[in-house]
Amino acid sequence: MTELRRNLDVEELVRLDTAHHMHPFTDYKSLAAEGGSRIITRAEGVYLYDGHNNRILDGMAGLWCVNVGYGREELAEVAYRQMKELPYYNTFFKTAHAPSIELAAKVAEKLPANFNRVFFANSGSEANDTNVRMVHHYWQCAGKPEKRFIIGRENAYHGSTVAGAALGGMSPMHKQGGKLIPTIHHVMQPYWYKLGGEMTPAEFGLHAAKSLEDRILELGPENVAAFIGEPIQGAGGVIIPPETYWPEINRICKQYDILLIADEVICGFGRTGKWFGLETFGIEPDLITMAKGLSSGYMPIAATGVSDRVADMITANGGEFFHGYTYSGHPVACAVALKNIEIIESEGLVEKAATETGPHLAKRLAEFNDHPLVGETRCVGLIGAIELTKNKETRERFEPAGKVGTMCRDHFFKRNAIMRACGDAMVLSPPLVISTEEIDALMSVARECLDATARDLGIM
Ligand SMILES: Cc1ncc(COP(=O)(O)O)c(C=O)c1O
Incomplete structure (x- = not known):
C-alpha cells in the first residue's frame, strides 16, 4: 500500500512546495523570496497546528467554511x-x-x-x-x-x-x-x-x-x-x-x-x-x-x-x-x-451564533471603535470586520489601499492567529463552534495587532 509521505520534514515540504506547487491567489515570486509556505499539519476545534508545532487560532474557519470546527470524527x-x-x-x-x-x-x-x-x-x-x-x-x-x-x-x-x-x-x-x-x-x-x-x-x-x-x-x-x-x-x-x-x-x-x-x-x-x-x-x-x-x-x-x-x-x-x-x-x-x-x-450552532457567540463578538469588536486606527466595526452573527482608517472623522482611506491591512495581517501571523485583510478591512469569520473564551483570546490578539500597526504608522 502506498502511504502518504508523512515522514518528509518541514524544510523538505517547503522546498517541494516551492518547486512544484502553484498556489491559488499567490504571488509566486514573493512567496519564494519570503522562504515559502507555512505548512499546516493538523487541526482541532478552532486551532490549526503548523510544521513547527505552533498552535494557530483560526479566526477565518479556513476560507470562511469550517463551520463545525476541525477534527470531527463523525x-x-x-x-x-x-x-x-x-x-x-x-x-x-x-x-x-x-x-x-x-x-x-x-x-x-x-x-x-x-x-x-x-x-x-x-x-x-x-x-x-x-x-x-x-x-x-x-x-x-x-x-x-x-x-x-x-x-x-x-x-x-x-x-x-x-x-x-x-x-x-x-x-x-x-x-x-x-x-x-x-x-x-x-x-x-x-x-x-x-x-x-x-x-x-x-x-x-x-x-x-x-x-x-x-x-x-x-x-x-x-x-x-x-x-x-x-x-x-x-x-x-x-x-x-x-x-x-x-x-x-x-x-x-x-x-x-x-x-x-x-x-x-x-x-x-x-x-x-x-x-x-x-x-x-x-x-x-x-x-x-x-x-x-x-x-x-x-x-x-x-x-x-x-x-x-x-x-x-x-x-x-x-x-x-x-x-x-x-x-x-x-x-x-x-x-x-x-x-x-x-x-x-x-449542536444548535445557528442559534448559538445568533444569541451567544455572535452578540459577544459584536460587543468585543465594538470596543475597538475608539482605537485611533479604527473607523468602524461591523458584525452580524459570526462574521465581522474592523475597518482601518486614516482619519476617523472624515473616513479618509489609506493609500495605496490594502497596505496597512496587510501590515496588520502580518502582525496576526506573527502572533499565531488568523484574521484576514480585505483591503484595509480586517475580517473574521471563525468556526461556529468558537467559544466566548476563544473569541476573547482572538480579540486580545487583535488589540495587540491594532496597537502594533498604529505604532508602525507612528500614530501611537
Ligand atoms: C460569495 C462567494 N461566492 C463564491 C465563492 C467561490 O467559491 P469557491 O472558492 O468554492 O469556488 C466564494 C469563495 O470565497 C464566495 O465567497
Whole structure:
C-alpha cells in the first residue's frame, strides 16, 4: 500500500512546495523570496497546528467554511463508510443514489418554502456557473431569449472560474482576463463607510439599490436576465448593507421581472445567525448559491437552490438541460454534507451564533471603535470586520489601499492567529463552534495587532 509521505520534514515540504506547487491567489515570486509556505499539519476545534508545532487560532474557519470546527470524527467515519459502500457513481442519465437524494431533500427543507430542488456542483464558482447557465435556460424556456444581461456589483466575489470572476466585481481579477463575458455588468456596492459620503446609511442603501434600477433602465428591462449579490460581501471586506438595501433590491427585481440570485456561499449554514443570510436581510431570491458551510469544507461540494418558479419552467419547457459535472452529487461529499448539517442542527450552532457567540463578538469588536486606527466595526452573527482608517472623522482611506491591512495581517501571523485583510478591512469569520473564551483570546490578539500597526504608522 502506498502511504502518504508523512515522514518528509518541514524544510523538505517547503522546498517541494516551492518547486512544484502553484498556489491559488499567490504571488509566486514573493512567496519564494519570503522562504515559502507555512505548512499546516493538523487541526482541532478552532486551532490549526503548523510544521513547527505552533498552535494557530483560526479566526477565518479556513476560507470562511469550517463551520463545525476541525477534527470531527463523525464526518471522517461517514466518509469512510460511504467510500466502502459506494465511492462514486454519477447522477447523470436518470441515475441517483441515497446520499445525493437525501441531501437534496435536506437542503430543500432548510431553504425558503418556494425552494424544493437543488442542483449539485463542487465549488461555489461552479455553482455560480450553473446559475448563469440556468438563468439563460430559464429565459429561453420562458420565450424571452433576449433577456441575457446579468448584473453584479463592484467589489463582489462570486468565484474564480470564467463566469465566477466575471460575475464578481474584483478589478484585479478583471484585469487578468476575468471579465470575458460581455453580457455581465456591474453596479455600485452598498459599502456605506467607503461610498456613503454625507448620506445616512439608510439613504445610502436606497442610493446603492438605485444604481441597479438605473442600469436596468439603461440596458432595457426586456434585456436583463438576472441580478446577483452576496447578502454580505465577504471577500470584499465583510460589507454589511444598510437595512434599506435588500428590500429595495427585491422590489426592483420584481418590478422589472429580473431573477434574483443570492450568493450564500459564505452566509449560508449559520454564519449570520440564521440558516441563510436571506433570512437575516429579507432577500427574496429565485436562485441560491451554496458551498463552504454545506460540508464545513470537509469535502468539496456546492449547490444551486432552484425556486419553483425556475424549476417548474425548465421542467415544463426545457427538454434536456445540457449541463452538469462528473462529480455533481458525489456520494461521499453528499454523505459528509448531510452529517455536517445534522451536527449544525443537533449542536444548535445557528442559534448559538445568533444569541451567544455572535452578540459577544459584536460587543468585543465594538470596543475597538475608539482605537485611533479604527473607523468602524461591523458584525452580524459570526462574521465581522474592523475597518482601518486614516482619519476617523472624515473616513479618509489609506493609500495605496490594502497596505496597512496587510501590515496588520502580518502582525496576526506573527502572533499565531488568523484574521484576514480585505483591503484595509480586517475580517473574521471563525468556526461556529468558537467559544466566548476563544473569541476573547482572538480579540486580545487583535488589540495587540491594532496597537502594533498604529505604532508602525507612528500614530501611537
Ligand atoms: C460569495 C462567494 N461566492 C463564491 C465563492 C467561490 O467559491 P469557491 O472558492 O468554492 O469556488 C466564494 C469563495 O470565497 C464566495 O465567497
